[in-house]
Amino acid sequence: MRLPKLTSYGILIAFVFCLIWFALVTTAPLMVPSHTLLDLTGRVGYHDNDAQFASLSPLPHAIYWIGDGECHQIASRSYYINGNQMPFCSRDTGLFLGLVMGFGALLFVRYKIHPVLALMGLVPIGIDGGLQFVTSYTSNNPLRLATGIMAGIVCAMLLAHFIFALNDDKPRPKPAPTLPEPAKSGV
DSSP states (O other): OOOOOOSOHHHHHHHHHHHHHHHHHHHGGGGSOTTSOOOOOOOTTSOOOHHHHTTSOHHHHHHHHHHHHHOOOOGGGSOEETTEEOSSOHHHHHHHHHHHHHHHHHTTOOOOOOHHHHHHHHHHHHHHHHHHHHSSOOOOHHHHHHHHHHHHHHHHHHHHHHHHHHHHTSOOOOOOOOOOOOOOOOO
């Protein structure tokens, strides 16, 4: 059985990186004693929960510390595993899963995303998140996860487009010069 040909080693690297990150994010709550991290609600751009992470081992501490600075971690907008709140909210978790899914598919299929498709994949997360920001509307976690997955897939496709373009723009090796054939003597 022959394996399918990879579209790009750059896509493979992006896929492996995103897969490892997603695995770390989803298993971090399992690396912490059950019911240790119950409410990590905070602000984006701040480390509000350093005291809760002080006793964690280095790997979950690092993952939760990144989540604390990059995500609001509102408890009601997050999933729980092992009785612990995940380091990122459901929408961010969906983005990470969407990146894995998108790069995984693009490992074997080279696809140039159409701008309308990109817009269609990003509009739902904009509407869902934007309405929550400016109105009293409250989304639910399955919808946040779904819009995050769609946006993650579109982001993977957009990033892959640039990776493919970089691969195509590499200088091509020049063909070796051919020497003229010696003239035949009329003997």
